[in-house]
Amino acid sequence: MRDRLKDVYNVVQEVNVLDSQDAANLALLARPELGVTFTKLHCWRLVQFEKCVFLDADTLVLKNCDELFEREELSAAPDVSWPDCFNSGVFVFTPSVDTFTKITEFAVQNGSFDGGDQGLLNQYFGDWATADIKKHLPFVYNVTAYASYCYLPAFKQFRDKIKILHFAGKLKPWLIQFNSQTKTAATPNEYAHAQDLIQHWWTIFCDNVHQSLTDNMAGLAGALAQLRIGVQRTPEQEQYENLMRRQCWESGQIDYAGVDAFDNIWKKITQTLEAKPDKEAETGSS
Numbered sequence: 001m002r003d004r005l006k007d008v009y010n011v012v013q014e015v016n017v018l019d020s021q022d023a024a025n026l027a028l029l030a031r032p033e034l035g036v037t038f039t040k041l042h043c044w045r046l047v048q049f050e051k052c053v054f055l056d057a058d059t060l061v062l063k064n065c066d067e068l069f070e071r072e073e074l075s076a077a078p079d080v081s082w083p084d085c086f087n088s089g090v091f092v093f094t095p096s097v098d099t100f101t102k103i104t105e106f107a108v109q110n111g112s113f114d115g116g117d118q119g120l121l122n123q124y125f126g127d128w129a130t131a132d133i134k135k136h137l138p139f140v141y142n143v144t145a146y147a148s149y150c151y152l153p154a155f156k157q158f159r160d161k162i163k164i165l166h167f168a169g170k171l172k173p174w175l176i177q178f179n180s181q182t183k184t185a186a187t188p189n190e191y192a193h194a195q196d197l198i199q200h201w202w203t204i205f206c207d208n209v210h211q212s213l214t215d216n217m218a219g220l221a222g223a224l225a226q227l228r229i230g231v232q233r234t235p236e237q238e239q240y241e242n243l244m245r246r247q248c249w250e251s252g253q254i255d256y257a258g259v260d261a262f263d264n265i266w267k268k269i270t271q272t273l274e275a276k277p278d279k280e281a282e283t284g285s286s
């Protein structure tokens with residue numbers, strides 16, 4: 001996968017979720033819940049660049065955004081569910097080892113109010129909402145596509161102005177049912193207003209990404225490599241695609257480390273089994 005990425009990007013830099021070689025990381029080892037968050041913070045170490053724009057992997061750039069580099073750290077667009085916080089899926093920053101260290105130290109001390117990088121960065125850059133309006137990126141640089149967060153009449157009115165669409169939330173484009181034969185995505189209701197943009201994501205995937213994937217790749221990439229695009233599907237292929245989609249969906253939805261941890265599931269099963277005789281007794285007596 002790294003080789004494929006190197007064909008497309010100028011720099012492919014590997015970062016570890018937790019790296020015991022590093023003092024800041026060592027401190028974070030005591031806070032494993034911050035591990036994934038920490039990974040995103042590595043972007044501040046790209047000191048070979050003067051200025052950078054961070055983009056979540058679930059963003060889709062629709063127009064040239066070079067002017068973002070004229071903004072200062074930390075510039076970002078408001079988050080739709082709490083506009084006094086910025087959404088951390090798109091932000092302008094200045095790489096600096098010093099800032100990286102300060103943010104990680106801050107993380108170790110204060111944690112993150114939402115358990116992710118967005119809470120942490122909003123705490124660290126705590127005056128974003130009030131200090132400098134130039135650091136408020138227009139919303140078109142980070143438009144949340146999910147219907148329940150979307151102001152649909154505005155989406156319709158301003159859709160041609162959207163520069164970056166962000167598939168924030170659990171339902172990602174790659175989890176949406178896709179028919180490899182007709183090359184069409186079965187857009188769910190939550191994205192009905194953005195159907196052509198979901199289709200655009202899949203068209204880019206079919207035309208520019210699929211040929212770079214191979215069956216021996218791990219995870220979703222390996223599974224997507226097995227799609228046979230534009231040819232008639234055998235019943236086996238159809239069944240496979242349905243199964244893959246379902247597995248993606250389910251793995252995307254299940255909170256293995258939290259409420260859906262095996263211990264909790266087991267507890268629930270045990271409780272249900274224990275509760276059953278009582279229920280029957282109740283029904284019997286009533």
Ligand SMILES: O=c1ccn([C@@H]2O[C@H](COP(=O)(O)OP(=O)(O)O[C@H]3O[C@H](CO)[C@@H](O)[C@H](O)[C@H]3O)[C@@H](O)[C@H]2O)c(=O)[nH]1
Binds near residue numbers: 057090116118170
């Ligand atoms: O296994 C993973 C998980 C996440 N990421 C990266 O982390 C980003 C954030 O995850 P995502 O699923 O996109 O989160 P969102 O649904 O966008 O949710 C919000 O909450 C996150 C946690 O605070 C923030 O990072 C997001 O910017 C914010 O939009 C991804 O885009 C990736 O770039 C990975 O590389 N690997």
Ligand SMILES: [Mn+2]
Binds near residue numbers: 056057058089166
């Ligand atoms: Mn995201």
